[in-house]
Amino acid sequence: MKTMEEIKAAIEAAAPGAGVEIVPNPSPSGQHSLRIAPSHAVAVATFLRDDAELALDFLSNVTGVDWLDKEVTEKVKVTSTVTKTVDDVEQDVEETVEETRKRVQPGCLEVVYHLFSSALKHGPVILRMKTMNRTDQVELPSLTPIWRSAEFQEREVFDLYGVVFKGHPDLRRLLMWDEFKDHPMRRDYVDPDDYEYEPTPHDAVLTRANAHKAAEEAKAREGTGAGL
Amino acid sequence: MAVDEGLKIELGKQGVFVTTIEELYNWGRRNSVWPMQFGLACCAIEMIATTMARYDLARFGAEVFRPSPRQADLMIISGTVTKKMAPQVVRLYNQMAEPRYVIAMGACAISGGPFKQGYNVLKGIDRYIPVDVHIPGCPPRPEALIQAFMTLQKKIDEQPLTGAGRPRHLDAEAQGEFPVPEQGAHDLEPTSNKGVWTVPVVIR
Secondary structure: OOOHHHHHHHHHHHOOOOOOEEEOOOOOOOOOEEEOOHHHHHHHHHHHHHOOOOOOOEEEEEEEEEEOOEEEEEEEEEEEEEEEEEOOEEEEEEEEEEEEEEEEEOOEEEEEEEEEEOOOOEEEEEEEEEOOOOOOOOEEEOOOOOOOOHHHHHHHHHHHHOOEEEOOOOOOOOOOOOOOOOOOOOOOOOOOOOOOOOOOOOHHHHHHHHHHHHHHHHHHHHHHHHHO | OOOOHHHHHHHHHOOOOOOOHHHHHHHHHHOOOOEEOOOOOOHHHHHHHHHOOOOOHHHHOOOOOEOOHHHOOEEEEEOOOEOOOHHHHHHHHHHOOOOOEEEEEHHHHHHOHHHOOOOOEOOOHHHOOOOOEEEOOOOOOHHHHHHHHHHHHHHHHOOOOOOOOOOHHHOOOOOOOOOOOEEOOOOEEOOOOOOOOOOOOOOO
């Protein structure tokens, strides 16, 4: 199979402006992946499937990743002009100071596709796409028209992560019921408070069980207070 | 009003069979418990193994698994009850005719098992319907299911036909239908049926 760099070059030749970026994998497996721009995803996917040398005709897996907002601390060199007295003469001197700055790297949702070729027996080629953010701009193009096997898996990613796939033929929840409001695989998901009976609590369960008990007791106290 | 055992044997030798209505009635009931053909997860494989030649549940009069709840007497909750499946399980139970019994088979069915702290698994089916026999295990071996079945038979055998503790089909006051939980925005509503399940007291 072609190397990642060759595939990247081939994609860029076939679909100009696809914004292909190699995401390195530092582990011994060295399975690097390609991040593509969602706007060109359908063109890139069609090329990968139909290209004679790649012929990636089999999509084995679609998964989601939830990236939370991340606070990044970085050191920045700031150059400023300072008036100083040097040799009894006042003059402007350029001074470079290293400052520690904190910025928030916005979170996003990411979808990962694993592609194989059953005709040429190679793979995987890993495609990634990112949404703009985690809240309102969570739309990505669906690759179900290219690979039918993406249908249920994209529904699962929609169900559990809340990524909305544009062009999906039947985007409904797959595992949870239709009335369900949350996306349980998101990292800020809070599971329902049904910790009233925990015979052997420990760790996080103990914390939740104690919180539930405290809330129940507070409610009971409030109830008797209102009665009086 | 049991018949004296010695007298019974003596009369039996003379070709006279003596019994009570209660004994005869319960003997018939306990030896023809038809389970519902209904499996939820991996415990169902053990349930199937129990009915096959090696363990042969037919020896206990339970060989006919009925695919319709109308013809079934016993519901074996064999496996994980997810919150998506729970309303259907309660609805199937409601559709069964009295007398009906429930065996909760395996860790998931009795408490949620390894998925207890998940967001999607019910923490025991006994929150919504009355369970007669609980069997722990993950999954329980066929012997354990046979043990549960024999426990249920013993329970049926000991039920008096009148007074307190009589079977529900002879009790006009007994609750026949159990509320089917609604699938809400975050969890099942209600999280348990009142009167069926109360928070157990933990003694430490």
